[in-house]
Amino acid sequence: MARTNYSIFSDTELMALVRENDERAFQEIYQRFFPVLYMHTQKRIADAELVKDLLQDIFTSIWKNRKTLHIEQSVSAYIYAAVRFKVINIYQQQQHLTKYLDSLEDFMNREEPVQADFLVRQKDLSSLIEQEVAQLPPGMRRIFMMSRFEQLSHKEIAASLELSEQTVKTQVKKALRILRKRLPLFSFLFLLLR
Structure with a gap:
């Protein structure tokens, strides 16, 4: 039996197959997007391991929620939006951490x-x-x-x-x-x- 060539499917067709639990379709989506997203995200976050973890979380979430996932725009737009959201969250966490460390330093410098x-x-x-x-x-x-x-x-x-x-x-x-x-x-x- 000939193996299906998943590279010929569109992103939308692949997502339809993913909803039907097709792991090879999911692997194709992963292979299409991961390298580009990795390079794109590493321009914003220098920590390579953090970038890999962030992307892994996104793809894991797609697979876990495949049955209920409703992508209204293109698959690429959905994944890029998910990455942008994660990157913004990391920036916000870092800003909160910086504020916290600054306030902690101020607190430690008080006379009390x-x-x-x-x-x-x-x-x-x-x-x-x-x-x-x-x-x-x-x-x-x-x-x-x-x-x-x-x-x-x-x-x-x-x-x-x-x-x-x-x-x-x-x-x-x-x-x-x-x-x-x-x-x-x-x-x-x-x-x-x-």
């Missing part, structure tokens, strides 16, 4: 005694981070804790655990990706900058 409030907030933040780190797979958690909490280099961790540096680097990167999705932005940045 703020130590108790600061310690309570720091304890809450540390507790939240510890809970999320504890849910990482055991090997990844061990590597991540050695990196972030014991301040060991990838080389030192690799030597200690008899692993390659690349394995250590990959595990730390995967852990950060998992935690970025689970933690509020401020908590994640706190952890990232440790």
